[in-house]
Every structure is written in C-alpha cells, then in structure tokens.
Amino acid sequence: MIFVTSYDSPDLDGVACAIAYSELLNKEGKKAKAVYYGELGLEVEFVRQFTDSLSIEQYTGAFPPDSQFILVDSADPDQLEKNIIPEKVIEIIDHHPLTFTDVFVNAQKTIELVGSCATLVTERLQRENFIPSREAIIYLYSAIISNTANFKNPITTERDRSAALYLRSLVELPDDYVKEMFSSKSKLTKDNLYEVIFQDFFAKPINGKRVGIGQIEIVDLDETVTRLWDELVVTLERIRKEDKLDYIFLVGIDLYKGHTMFVSIDEESRELFSKALSVPDLKTKHTIDFIMMRKQVWPKVDAVLENRS
Ligand SMILES: [Mn+2]
Structure with missing residues (x-):
C-alpha cells in the first residue's frame, strides 16, 4: 500500500x-x-x-x-x-x-x-x-x-x-x-482560538534557539484581534510553554484587505522579529499593507539567528 x-x-x-x-x-x-x-x-x-x-x-x-x-x-x-x-x-x-x-x-x-x-x-x-x-x-x-x-x-x-x-x-x-x-476560517472565538492557532503553528530550532510562528488567515483580522486580545496573549503564552519556545510570533493575514498583522507578546521576540523584518519600531500589533506569509518570514529569522554567534 x-x-x-x-x-x-x-x-x-x-x-x-x-x-x-x-x-x-x-x-x-x-x-x-x-x-x-x-x-x-x-x-x-x-x-x-x-x-x-x-x-x-x-x-x-x-x-x-x-x-x-x-x-x-x-x-x-x-x-x-x-x-x-x-x-x-x-x-x-x-x-x-x-x-x-x-x-x-x-x-x-x-x-x-x-x-x-x-x-x-x-x-x-x-x-x-x-x-x-x-x-x-x-x-x-x-x-x-x-x-x-x-x-x-x-x-x-x-x-x-x-x-x-x-x-x-x-x-x-x-x-x-x-x-x-x-469566512469559515474567520469564526474565531474564545473557545476555538487555541485550537485554530495550534492547528497552523510551526516551531523549529535555529542555532540553539527554539522559534515558533503561528499563522492565521481570516477576514476581519483587526476586529478579531482586538476582540480576542486577552485570550490571544494567553494562547500564545500557553503554546510557548508547551513547545519550550524561546521566541514566539504570530502572522495574521487579512484575506479581504490583503494586509498582514504581526503579533508579538514579549520584548525578546519583538526584538528578534524587528531585526528579521527590518522594522525598527515593530509594535505589539504591527500592520503592513501587503501580504507576507510565514514562509516568507522564516528565512529572515534564520538569517538573524544564524549570524549571531
Ligand atoms: Mn501548501
């Protein structure tokens, strides 16, 4: 077979x-x-x-x-x-x-x-x-x-x-x-948030550090992130613990507006991704007006962590 x-x-x-x-x-x-x-x-x-x-x-x-x-x-x-x-x-x-x-x-x-x-x-x-x-x-x-x-x-x-x-x-x-x-992907609630983020979450070791990046692709991204912010922070903290991650990041794609929101919940992760994305003033919720998928983010993170001795 x-x-x-x-x-x-x-x-x-x-x-x-x-x-x-x-x-x-x-x-x-x-x-x-x-x-x-x-x-x-x-x-x-x-x-x-x-x-x-x-x-x-x-x-x-x-x-x-x-x-x-x-x-x-x-x-x-x-x-x-x-x-x-x-x-x-x-x-x-x-x-x-x-x-x-x-x-x-x-x-x-x-x-x-x-x-x-x-x-x-x-x-x-x-x-x-x-x-x-x-x-x-x-x-x-x-x-x-x-x-x-x-x-x-x-x-x-x-x-x-x-x-x-x-x-x-x-x-x-x-x-x-x-x-x-x-729209079927956008049905994010308090109850399914962990499941949805975990479902499309990837973690890997890079140069001795464990990095995890989640990705959500939904409609009404800004509204959803605002509405579920507290739960989102708890969810990312939980995944970070379970997966023993040094850095955690979330890439949110708004399918209708065609834009991207990067979410970081701690200072170290924000620093790493700020360097990787070449955005010096990366905010906790940082929106760019085009689509950047996680698979485009990984090589940038690789580059930053692998140059670090
Ligand atoms: Mn594919």
Missing part, C-alpha cells in the same frame, strides 16, 4: 493533494490511500461540508511493514510522522522553499516554488489526462484559492492561476463560494 500524506495536522493544501493524487495512483493501478494524522482545520471542514466528502483517513499507530509513502505539501523531516521511515518515501511533491530532502534518499522529488502544492498536483493530473472526481476537483481548487489568498498573496504564480482556472472550468460552484470559504 502507498500512503499519500502530508505534515502533522495538514492544511487544505495537504489534504487536497493527498486526496487527488491518490485518485490518480489508483487509476494507474497502484494501491494508494490518502491519510492524515493530527487534526484538520476549519477550511477543510468547510470543503468537507460543501462536497459532503472527505476521502482521506485519519491514521494512528504503525503502518504495515511493506508500506511506501508519498509526501505532498511537505518535505521537512521534522514535520514527519514518526512512524514514517524516510527511506520508504518514494515521492515528494512540495512547493516550500525551505526543504531538507537529503534524508529521503529513495524519493523522486518535485519541488517547485509555486503558490500552492495543489497547483503541482493539478498539473500532474493534466499531464496524465486524468480528470479526478468532482470532490477532488473542488478540494484542489479550494486549496489553490486558499494558499494564494485568492491570488493576492505575493507567492502566487501564473501557474497557480491557470491551474485554478482549469479546475474551475470543470465544476459548478456558487458565486459566493470563495467568500464563504474564507
């Missing part, structure tokens, strides 16, 4: 790619199954409800000894489920600039810096002349729209636009589909 999977608690991109790519493999006569571990976010839940389908299984525990793996939207060994042996990974499809692929000695690698991994999978399906199920098409389309913030995100490429256009031509969707999908 080939398990097609992504990182722990995958976002819509990872889920969509696993579902659609498994369909292609099965059509080619390979036994493949889309699986995930961890939790799924609000956006996946929106597409699941819209399509009434989620053909990816939650996996816990060990995999059978003869298993092989394909990683989508993920090529970072640190994010890998511990039961997955890197030597058994036969293929990787990813679009992240920071990848540590050396450990995957047996994997065929497609790593291209487009806005969404779903774009790479869609192009593969097109090359194979394979039209997946309606559900898989909607998952892929939604993933591209989500990852590129409806093409407003600077990581968006022409390839993302044409892949989305192609997918959109294959299915009927209501006019307000994209708006509804984005």
Whole structure:
C-alpha cells in the first residue's frame, strides 16, 4: 500500500493533494490511500461540508511493514510522522522553499516554488489526462484559492492561476463560494482560538534557539484581534510553554484587505522579529499593507539567528 500524506495536522493544501493524487495512483493501478494524522482545520471542514466528502483517513499507530509513502505539501523531516521511515518515501511533491530532502534518499522529488502544492498536483493530473472526481476537483481548487489568498498573496504564480482556472472550468460552484470559504476560517472565538492557532503553528530550532510562528488567515483580522486580545496573549503564552519556545510570533493575514498583522507578546521576540523584518519600531500589533506569509518570514529569522554567534 502507498500512503499519500502530508505534515502533522495538514492544511487544505495537504489534504487536497493527498486526496487527488491518490485518485490518480489508483487509476494507474497502484494501491494508494490518502491519510492524515493530527487534526484538520476549519477550511477543510468547510470543503468537507460543501462536497459532503472527505476521502482521506485519519491514521494512528504503525503502518504495515511493506508500506511506501508519498509526501505532498511537505518535505521537512521534522514535520514527519514518526512512524514514517524516510527511506520508504518514494515521492515528494512540495512547493516550500525551505526543504531538507537529503534524508529521503529513495524519493523522486518535485519541488517547485509555486503558490500552492495543489497547483503541482493539478498539473500532474493534466499531464496524465486524468480528470479526478468532482470532490477532488473542488478540494484542489479550494486549496489553490486558499494558499494564494485568492491570488493576492505575493507567492502566487501564473501557474497557480491557470491551474485554478482549469479546475474551475470543470465544476459548478456558487458565486459566493470563495467568500464563504474564507469566512469559515474567520469564526474565531474564545473557545476555538487555541485550537485554530495550534492547528497552523510551526516551531523549529535555529542555532540553539527554539522559534515558533503561528499563522492565521481570516477576514476581519483587526476586529478579531482586538476582540480576542486577552485570550490571544494567553494562547500564545500557553503554546510557548508547551513547545519550550524561546521566541514566539504570530502572522495574521487579512484575506479581504490583503494586509498582514504581526503579533508579538514579549520584548525578546519583538526584538528578534524587528531585526528579521527590518522594522525598527515593530509594535505589539504591527500592520503592513501587503501580504507576507510565514514562509516568507522564516528565512529572515534564520538569517538573524544564524549570524549571531
Ligand atoms: Mn501548501
């Protein structure tokens, strides 16, 4: 069995790619199954409800000894489920600039810096002349729209636009589909705040320090952050403790306004990110009028911490 999977608690991109790519493999006569571990976010839940389908299984525990793996939207060994042996990974499809692929000695690698991994999978399906199920098409389309913030995100490429256009031509969707999908992510409350932030939180060691960056992509960002400020501080403090972080930071993306708010809750983190972002007067809540995703922030943080002796 080939398990097609992504990182722990995958976002819509990872889920969509696993579902659609498994369909292609099965059509080619390979036994493949889309699986995930961890939790799924609000956006996946929106597409699941819209399509009434989620053909990816939650996996816990060990995999059978003869298993092989394909990683989508993920090529970072640190994010890998511990039961997955890197030597058994036969293929990787990813679009992240920071990848540590050396450990995957047996994997065929497609790593291209487009806005969404779903774009790479869609192009593969097109090359194979394979039209997946309606559900898989909607998952892929939604993933591209989500990852590129409806093409407003600077990581968006022409390839993302044409892949989305192609997918959109294959299915009927209501006019307000994209708006509804984005709004589904905005339902931040006192009760789900920790869960939502934790769901899209990444931490890693850099030069002996542990750095964590969360990312939320919502509508009405300013209003939400103001309304939930006290809970947000408590949530970030909690994650910092649980994850033993030296620095913690939150990147908030407003999907409608197309702007970004950086949140820091302590002086040391603020100092680090002030240097990394080259913003000397970085505020506790600091807004810039364009979209900067976490994946654009990481290399800047790397640069600052790695130059420090
Ligand atoms: Mn992605």
